[in-house]
Amino acid sequence: MRVKLFEEHNFKKNILSLFLITLLFCFVGSHLRIPEELSLFWPVNALIAGLMVRNPFLHQARYYLACFSAMVFNDTVFSGWALPAFTLNVANILFVLVAVSMLIKHFQDQSGSERITHALRIFPACLLAAFACATWGALAQEGKFNMQLATAWGDWFSEQFSTGAMLLPCLLIRHWQSTSFRHLLQINKISPVIAVILSLGLGAMMGGAGSLTFPVPALIWCAIALPVPMTSLVILITGIAEIILVSHGVMNIEGNENLLPLSHLTSARLGVATVALSPLIVAVSMDAIRQLNQRLALRADYDFLTQLLSRSGLYESLKQEKFSADRNMGVILLDVDYFKAINDNFGHDAGDKVLEEIARRMQRVVGNEGHICRFGGEEFVVVLFDQNQHQLYKLAEAIRQTMVKEKFWLHGNTVTVTVSLGLALDRPAEEREWQSLANRLISSADKNLYISKRNGRNQTSPVNAKHEFTSNVA
Numbered sequence: 419m420r421v422k423l424f425e426e427h428n429f430k431k432n433i434l435s436l437f438l439i440t441l442l443f444c445f446v447g448s449h450l451r452i453p454e455e456l457s458l459f460w461p462v463n464a465l466i467a468g469l470m471v472r473n474p475f476l477h478q479a480r481y482y483l484a485c486f487s488a489m490v491f492n493d494t495v496f497s498g499w500a501l502p503a504f505t506l507n508v509a510n511i512l513f514v515l516v517a518v519s520m521l522i523k524h525f526q527d528q529s530g531s532e533r534i535t536h537a538l539r540i541f542p543a544c545l546l547a548a549f550a551c552a553t554w555g556a557l558a559q560e561g562k563f564n565m566q567l568a569t570a571w572g573d574w575f576s577e578q579f580s581t582g583a584m585l586l587p588c589l590l591i592r593h594w595q596s597t598s599f600r601h602l603l604q605i606n607k608i609s610p611v612i613a614v615i616l617s618l619g620l621g622a623m624m625g626g627a628g629s630l631t632f633p634v635p636a637l638i639w640c641a642i643a644l645p646v647p648m649t650s651l652v653i654l655i656t657g658i659a660e661i662i663l664v665s666h667g668v669m670n671i672e673g674n675e676n677l678l679p680l681s682h683l684t685s686a687r688l689g690v691a692t693v694a695l696s697p698l699i700v701a702v703s704m705d706a707i708r709q710l711n712q713r714l715a716l717r718a719d720y721d722f723l724t725q726l727l728s729r730s731g732l733y734e735s736l737k738q739e740k741f742s743a744d745r746n747m748g749v750i751l752l753d754v755d756y757f758k759a760i761n762d763n764f765g766h767d768a769g770d771k772v773l774e775e776i777a778r779r780m781q782r783v784v785g786n787e788g789h790i791c792r793f794g795g796e797e798f799v800v801v802l803f804d805q806n807q808h809q810l811y812k813l814a815e816a817i818r819q820t821m822v823k824e825k826f827w828l829h830g831n832t833v834t835v836t837v838s839l840g841l842a843l844d845r846p847a848e849e850r851e852w853q854s855l856a857n858r859l860i861s862s863a864d865k866n867l868y869i870s871k872r873n874g875r876n877q878t879s880p881v882n883a884k885h886e887f888t889s890n891v892a
C-alpha cells in the first residue's frame with residue numbers, strides 16, 4: 419500500500435505532513451551538530467525543496483509558513499533557542515524558496531534527454547540557494563561585518579551547497595520505480611560500488627590533500643555502469659561518508675604520517691592523478707556513445723541485407739544534392755519478376771541471396787552516377803540527376819540486361835532472374851525539395867512498371883509509356 423503524504427486539495431493533510439517532516443528532520447539535523455552553532459548536515463532544506471518541486475502545489479506561502487513554524491518549534495523546544503530561532507530559520511526558508519523557484523518548472527515534465535539537462539540545473543539552483551541562505555544566516559548569526567562573519571558565511575554556504583547538491587538529485591529523480599534492484603546484484607554492477615568503498619578506505623588510510631578525490635574515478639565508473647538513481651544514491655552516501663570521516667578525524671586531510679608514512683605531496687599527486695583520470699573516463703565513454711550513434715544512423719539509412727540506401731537513407735542523400743528548378747530528376751523503379759516463386763522453390767535465404775546479387779549488379783552498372791535504394795521488399799529505385807530520357811532508358815536497359823545475361827546460382831542450380839522496370843523524369847514543378855519530386859516521380863514510374871509487368875515482364879517501360887493496359891486492372 420502506498421501512503422500519500424500530500425494531496426493537491428487536502429490543505430490540512432499537507433500542512434500536517436510538512437510540519438511533521440520538517441520537525442523530524444530538524445530534530446535529526448540538530449543532533450548532528452558538532453560545534454554548538456552549526457550542523458554537520460542540515461538535510462531539511464534540500465528535503466523540503468525536493469518535496470515541493472515534486473509536488474508543485476506545495477509552493478505556496480502557507481506551506482512555507484508551516485515549515486518555518488516547525489523549524490522554530492524545534493529550535494525553541496529542543497535547542498533552547500528563543501529569538502534567534504525566528505531570524506536564523508528565515509535563512510533555511512530562503513534556501514527552499516530560491517531552489518524551488520529555480521527548479522519547479524523544469525521538473526514537471528521529465529522526458530528523454532531533457533531529464534539530463536534538467537538534472538544539471540540542480541547545481542546552479544543549489545549554488546544560488548546556498549548563497550542566499552548563507553548571507554542571511556551569517557548576518558543573523560554575527561550581526562556585524564567582521565572575520566567571524568566570513569567564517570560563518572563559509573560554514574553556512576559550504577554545508578547548504580554540499581547537502582543540496584548531494585540530496586536533490588536523489589529526490590528529484592522520478593524513475594526509482596523502474597530500477598530493478600535484482601539486476602544490481604550482478605558482478606558488473608557491484609564492482610564499481612566496491613571500488614568506491616575501497617577508494618574511500620584508501621583515502622581514509624592515506625589522508626592528505628588528495629584523499630577526498632580518490633573515489634572520483636570509481637564514482638564515474640558507477641555513473642557509466644549503474645542506473646541514474648543508483649548513481650545519485652552512491653554519490654550521496656559517499657559524500658556523507660567523506661564528511662563524517664573528515665569531521666571525526668578518521669580521514670585526516672592534513673595528512674597522518676603515523677598511519678601510512680607517505681608525504682603530503684604523495685597524497686596530492688595521487689589526488690591530481692584521479693582528477694586527471696576522471697575526464698578521460700568520461701571522454702572514452704562519450705566516444706563509445708558517439709560511435710554507437712553513428713552505427714544506429716547507419717543502420718537507419720542503409721538496408722541491412724543489400725547495403726544499399728534504405729528509403730529514409732535515399733531521402734537523406736537527396737538532401738546533399740543542390741536543389742534547382744532547372745535540374746532534371748530521373749527515376750528508375752525496378753521490381754523482381756516472380757520473386758515469390760524463387761522464395762517458394764528455393765527458400766527465403768536463397769531469395770535473400772538473389773536480392774543481394776541484384777543489388778551488386780545494379781551498383782556495378784550505375785556506379786556513382788545515381789542514388790541506389792532498396793525501396794522495400796523486392797523493389798529498387800535509382801534516382802539520377804541531369805539525364806535526358808534516352809540516357810535514362812539506356813541505363814535502365816543496361817540494368818535489366820545485366821540480370822538476364824548472367825544466371826543466378828541458387829543451391830547448386832542456375833536460375834534466370836528477370837526484372838521489370840518503369841521510368842519517370844521531370845523537373846521540379848510545385849516542389850521545393852528533391853524528396854517531394856522523388857515521391858511524385860516514383861509513383862509515376864510505378865505506373866510504367868505496371869505496364870512492363872502487364873506486357874510480360876523482363877522489360878523497361880520508358881517515361882512516356884502508353885497506359886492502355888491500366889484500364890484492365892482488376
Ligand SMILES: Nc1nc2c(ncn2[C@@H]2O[C@H](COP(=O)(O)OP(=O)(O)OP(=O)(O)O)[C@@H](O)[C@H]2O)c(=O)[nH]1
Nearest residue numbers: 753754755756757758759761766767769770795796
Ligand atoms: N527472401 C525474401 N523475400 C522477400 C523479401 N521481401 C519481400 N519478399 C517476398 O517477395 C515476394 C513478392 O511477391 P509478389 O509481390 O507476389 O511479387 P512477385 O512474386 O515478384 O511477382 P511479380 O512482381 O508480379 O512479378 C513475397 O513473397 C515476399 O514475401 C526479403 O527481404 N527477402
